[in-house]
Amino acid sequence: MKQLLQSLLPFIPYPYRGEFIPCNLCGSEDKTVISSKDRRWKPLKTVACTECGLMRTDPMPTEEELNRYYRDEYRFDYQLAGKRPPKFHLVRSMRDAKNRVTKLEDWLKPGARVLDVGCGTGEFLKLAKDRGCEVVGIEPGSSYAAFARSEYGIDVINSPWQDAELPQASFDVITCNQVVEHLRDPMAALAAMSDWLKPEGVAYISVPDMRPNSKPTFERFHFAHIYGFTPDTLHVAMARTGLIAAQPDELESTSTVFRKTDGDETITLPLQDQSRAEALSAGYPNDTIVRYFFGGRYFRDTAHRFHKWRRDTFCEKKTQTERQSHQHPEQPATLNTDARA
Numbered sequence: 001m002k003q004l005l006q007s008l009l010p011f012i013p014y015p016y017r018g019e020f021i022p023c024n025l026c027g028s029e030d031k032t033v034i035s036s037k038d039r040r041w042k043p044l045k046t047v048a049c050t051e052c053g054l055m056r057t058d059p060m061p062t063e064e065e066l067n068r069y070y071r072d073e074y075r076f077d078y079q080l081a082g083k084r085p086p087k088f089h090l091v092r093s094m095r096d097a098k099n100r101v102t103k104l105e106d107w108l109k110p111g112a113r114v115l116d117v118g119c120g121t122g123e124f125l126k127l128a129k130d131r132g133c134e135v136v137g138i139e140p141g142s143s144y145a146a147f148a149r150s151e152y153g154i155d156v157i158n159s160p161w162q163d164a165e166l167p168q169a170s171f172d173v174i175t176c177n178q179v180v181e182h183l184r185d186p187m188a189a190l191a192a193m194s195d196w197l198k199p200e201g202v203a204y205i206s207v208p209d210m211r212p213n214s215k216p217t218f219e220r221f222h223f224a225h226i227y228g229f230t231p232d233t234l235h236v237a238m239a240r241t242g243l244i245a246a247q248p249d250e251l252e253s254t255s256t257v258f259r260k261t262d263g264d265e266t267i268t269l270p271l272q273d274q275s276r277a278e279a280l281s282a283g284y285p286n287d288t289i290v291r292y293f294f295g296g297r298y299f300r301d302t303a304h305r306f307h308k309w310r311r312d313t314f315c316e317k318k319t320q321t322e323r324q325s326h327q328h329p330e331q332p333a334t335l336n337t338d339a340r341a
């Protein structure tokens, strides 16, 4: 209980020591501080690698500390094991799944082998299965994995990705949606996905776009998101595992369909480019929480979040539409939401 409170209360540091590690993408130890707080107004240091621009939490929580965080954070969820996840979660997850299906329309053919890494409650795989695909999910959360199995009859490997023993070159489509930023070794996970993919297969990878925007600096950071990507660092990371954007105009996006490179083909972005960290440093001003709170923005943002939660929990009309389009998968989804946000 003490650790749960330490994780939730503002201004109090998270109960972790962490360790200093080099950049997961380029191996450099040089870094520049981007933010010293997170969205719970707690001290949390985020740095960018000076050489390649990949952002990370510093010091990095150990595997054990992360496991403890998830266990405390999702304690309520674990206690609900065997029951249904909250409705707003399922509504958001289905909306996102439809969006993903639209992006992968050309590849989700009957008989295609589809893997979703971090499949959550399984809505995307359910839609792929309805299209005649053979589907498999990897999901470390026991209650989510159990729900995907019982509700949709999906084959789910309930373990971390490292423990999933899957044959090489065995999938036509692999998706990994809003998961890579949570992993301690994102490069190893992406390399594994590249290995599991058939030579002519595609991988859809989506991570939050951490380029600076109009939100206050601390609002962008979250203890569970231990890495932060921009389009540049995501595409460089993917290229290092032998994957490039299937469409050249997707180089500006962090939600992209990738394909295997043929031979010497590569992207023009260099691994190291110091202007990336400089741009991040300049783009994330040192906002003060006092100004955010007393300037009224805190109340506006809270009201907005409440509106979204209420809409996804109680809006029957919308779920009716969702149900109809669910029966007609050709109907495109138009909204994209981070189902885990």
Ligand SMILES: [Zn+2]
Pocket: 023, 024, 025, 026, 027, 028, 049, 050, 051, 052, 053, 054
């Ligand atoms: Zn780096």
